[in-house]
Amino acid sequence: MKIKVCAGSNCTLLGSMNILDQIDDLKDIISEDADNYSDEILEVEVIKCLGYCKNTNKKVAPVVVIDEEPMFNATSQAVMEKIVNKIRKQN
């Protein structure tokens, strides 16, 4: 799974580093529980500003993109839930 976390100025101001820290912690939870989670690798990439916030008047930061799908006003809980749902074994 490819997770991109924006580290542009707006996103950094509004807490994107916290999202990164939380994803790092989540990696530990996932790696310790092989029964429930697939061994898919979480590729976390810190990216430059994608320009979403500059093309709109709406609040969008922080921006996180999971497998090419952008999440606006991302919170760490929403991001982690999405990751966990994607990586959890189905049965």
Add this chain to the structure above:
Amino acid sequence: MKESYVDLINIRRQIFAKIAKIAYDGTDLSELEKASFEILPGEVATYRESIFRERAIVEERLRLTMGLNARKPTEYNRVTDGIAEVDVAETQFIEPLINVIPHACEACPTKAFYVTDNCRKCLAHPCTNVCPVNAVSIGKNRAVIDHGKCIKCGRCKETCPYSAIVQYDRPCAAACGVNAIESDHLGRAKINSDKCVSCGNCIIQCPFGAISDKSQIYQLIKAIKANDHMYAIIAPSFIGQFGPLASPAQIFEGIKQLGFKDVVEVSLGADITTIHEAKEFLEKVPNKIPYMGTSCCNSWTLMVKKLFPDQFEYISDSASPMVETAKYIKAKDPQAKVTFIGPCISKKLEALREDVKDYIHFVITFEELMGMFVAKGIELSEIEVSKEIEDASALGRGYAIATGVAEAVKKTALAIDPSKDINVECASSLHECVKLMRAAKAGKKNGYLLEGMACQGGCIAGPGTLASFNRVRKAVTEFKNQAKVESPLDNSIIDENLRNV
């Protein structure tokens, strides 16, 4: 600011960006009357029970960020009342620095022990047996604590096999190492300014965001627009604060794009302070003074001054790294106006001191700086840079992490006089600092070099930071290892006379 308090950070930092934008654009300050509607639009509350209360609190934050006091809930005032006083291009400090926003405070109860549903009303009931004042009895459904008798020793909590007894405290009061948090007539937090040393830990910890310091960003930006001799100096903990992609050189260049003429690492001043303190220690301890405390943390020195006045003379008289860095700039450009950018709120007070005010003209935090970058639309990671930052030694760059100051002073003192035996003790967090000073006062630390820092883990845990402790510690350590020289004594930027021993 505590990174997991996401919503609070959001509001707090949006306001920094807002005020910075108003200042850069030169917007008429009457616009502040409606700013809370722009920050919190609509009619549905997000954070509290009502949008009106949310906006009222945002308005107080706008005022504090402008440098004004929060309004009294009992008096009629508009958001912009008194604004002319702070609409200036210099620091306009209105006491106090640390403020409780009265209608944001939820009047949390003060420290107490409570019995929870976990209680099984067990036969052994050790909670009653260990209580030194007979305050615990077994009630109808569970153990009961008589709060009138309880002396809050916590023995019942320790002994309970079901973890059924919890200690409850106001986060602000628990964070305060000098017991400065009291209550007003409605039970809301009130800061006793005689005790407060402005470390800012209550600001970090309050889960309602009810405590805030005042900012100088508006006045700073006005000054930047009017003056060509504005210099920024940035504290050693800056590495990693502005996102993982922003390199130190890009951060420096970004600061210049804000309108500063030049930027210097405060670690350079740390190098100078180190040499002064090392020489001072060798000269004075133990013949003239029994021990020596470091001088760079303003809240630590304020605490000693307030709680241990008879020991204050044992704190080093060397100027802090902030002041030394500013002196270095002043020597090159006598017209220089210097802005300190750091993780620290207490420096805002240090800058007002008689012996400091001619060197330091503004103090802002990393959070406030980030607000300025956003207001100016600066993307640090996209700035092209060529040269590296090389102002300081590895030891100077280590000041940001607890034990780093003592390490630097000790190593430098030993380089000057290898025969000397130097004992070091470090305290980080105001609680620990107070304990350390008690021991020192009792004569248990004679011959020691004592390092005190008010924030737990050092400056990298300061109230004005953006990135988490671990993230910054890693980044600062890496930057430290990249320094071209190890010791301040080898830093060729520093005057040779000072380095000669």
